[in-house]
Amino acid sequence: MNRHVVTDSYRPSTYTRRRFVQVAAVAGAGAATGAAVAYHPLLSALTATPASAAGCGESVQDMLNLAYTIERAATTFYYTGLTSKALLRSPQLAGSSADPNAVARNGNRANCANLQAALDQEQKHAQLLANAGAVSSIGRFHFPAAAFQHLGYTSHAGTFLWTLDHLETACIAIYLAAVKRFAALGRPDLAVLCARNLAVESEHRALYRVISQDDPANNITVPVTEFTCVSDALSLFNPYLSGHGFPRGVAVTHAIVFPTPVQTARVIGKNTST
Numbered sequence: 001m002n003r004h005v006v007t008d009s010y011r012p013s014t015y016t017r018r019r020f021v022q023v024a025a026v027a028g029a030g031a032a033t034g035a036a037v038a039y040h041p042l043l044s045a046l047t048a049t050p051a052s053a054a055g056c057g058e059s060v061q062d063m064l065n066l067a068y069t070i071e072r073a074a075t076t077f078y079y080t081g082l083t084s085k086a087l088l089r090s091p092q093l094a095g096s097s098a099d100p101n102a103v104a105r106n107g108n109r110a111n112c113a114n115l116q117a118a119l120d121q122e123q124k125h126a127q128l129l130a131n132a133g134a135v136s137s138i139g140r141f142h143f144p145a146a147a148f149q150h151l152g153y154t155s156h157a158g159t160f161l162w163t164l165d166h167l168e169t170a171c172i173a174i175y176l177a178a179v180k181r182f183a184a185l186g187r188p189d190l191a192v193l194c195a196r197n198l199a200v201e202s203e204h205r206a207l208y209r210v211i212s213q214d215d216p217a218n219n220i221t222v223p224v225t226e227f228t229c230v231s232d233a234l235s236l237f238n239p240y241l242s243g244h245g246f247p248r249g250v251a252v253t254h255a256i257v258f259p260t261p262v263q264t265a266r267v268i269g270k271n272t273s274t
Contacts, residue, residue, distance in 0.1 A: 055229075056181055056228065056229035056230070056231070057229075057231075058181060058229060058230050058231050059185075060182065060185055060187055060190065061133065061134075061135075062230070062231070063178045063181060063182065063190075063230045064129055064132055064133055064134035064135075064190070065134050065135055065136050066174065066230060066231070066233065066234075067129055067134065067174060067175070067178060067194070067197075067230075068126055068129040068130060068134035068135070068136050069136045069138050069237075069241075070167075070170065070171055070174060070233075070237060071122055071123075071125045071126035071129060071171070071197075072126050072136065072138070072139065072141075072258050073141045073167065073237075073240050073241075074122045074167050074168070074171060075119065075122040075123045075126055075258065075259065075264070076141050076256055076257070076258050076259060077141070077143055077147075077163065077164065077167055078115060078118055078119035078122055079119055079259045079263065079264055079267060080143070080148055080256055081115070081147070081148060081160055081164075082100050082112075082115060082116065082119060082267045083267060084148035084149070085098040086148065086149045087147075087148050087149060087150070087151060087160055088100060090107075090151045091106050091107060091108065092107075092108050092111055092151055092211055093107060093108060093111055093112055093115075093151065094107045094112055095107025095108070100112040100113075100115070100116055100267065100269070101267075101269040101270075111210075111211050112271075113271045114207045114208075114210075114211075115208075115211075116267065116268045116269060116271035117268075117271045117272070117273050118204050118207070118208075119264060119267065119268055120264070120268045120271065120272045120273050121200050121204075121273050123261065123264055124273070125197045125200070128193060128197070129193075132190060132193060138241065139257060139258040140255035140256065140257055140258070141240050141241065141255065141256055141258070142239065142240055142241070142242065142243035142252050142253055142254075142255060142256070143163055143240065143252070143253050143256065144157075144158035144159075144162075144163055144246055144250045144251065144252060144253070145158075145250075145251040145252060145253050146158040146159055146250070146251065147159060147160045147162075147163040147164075147253075148160065148253070151211070152212075153212045153213070153214075154208070154209060154212045154214055155212075157247050157250060158246070158247070158250040158251075161208055161211060161212045164208050165205075165208065165209075165212075166236075167240070168201055168204050168205050168208070169205070169224070169226070170226075170233055170236050170237060171197075171198075171201045172198055172201045172202060172205065172223045172224075173223070173224065173225065173226035173227050173233065174227065174230055174233045175194040175195070175197055175198035175201065176198065176223060176225050176226075176227075177225070177226075177227040177228065177229060177230045177232070177233070178190075178191075178194045178230050179191045179194045179195050179198070181229070181230055182194060198223070202223060206218045239252075243255070
């Protein structure tokens, strides 16, 4: 059994915030067609380092856009993993078939089903945020190249489970910060949406820790609060947007495109969620 607990989140170099603002602004302009969306670009909120939640400057739109972008990154990661033959051939996944919808006898059907359901849930989270008004033109993401070659463990840098651990941990922490901020801005409906998404992300954490053989899988009483403000997550999320800031020596993929619903449906198969 791999008894390593989840490692502390690495702290990459500061995110190029101006670039994120520029790209997000393009998305805001594009959203002007159809139902109008009031867009407030990430400006002062992303250049300040507030000392307390009361000092956070993110608007409702800022937080929706960032959460939406991260859910798109998570969707892209799960999809790429579940279509990578080298990764799928692991006996902890599909085994010799390398097909999550036709797991071989030397594979693990339950692990595949849980990852397929997680992919379905991540893309549905993204859609829920889009329905609430989130916009983003960021549709290409970077990951450690080894993540799609080696399943690894949550403690082995660059592997699939390590990368998944960092993405999911970031999602949980962002939603925790967003719940507080949405409530402060008088949007309890969006605070509840974040809490509901957060609950499922926490389930993902326990399930991939089962695959990693971390003991125990549910090793925390309450999720760790990493960010005072939602915008604080940008420094952690930077590598997935820029391809820079992963641990030294970790090779990075080219930019991987966010998959379409038709593409993900083929991978998810019957393991959808309500």
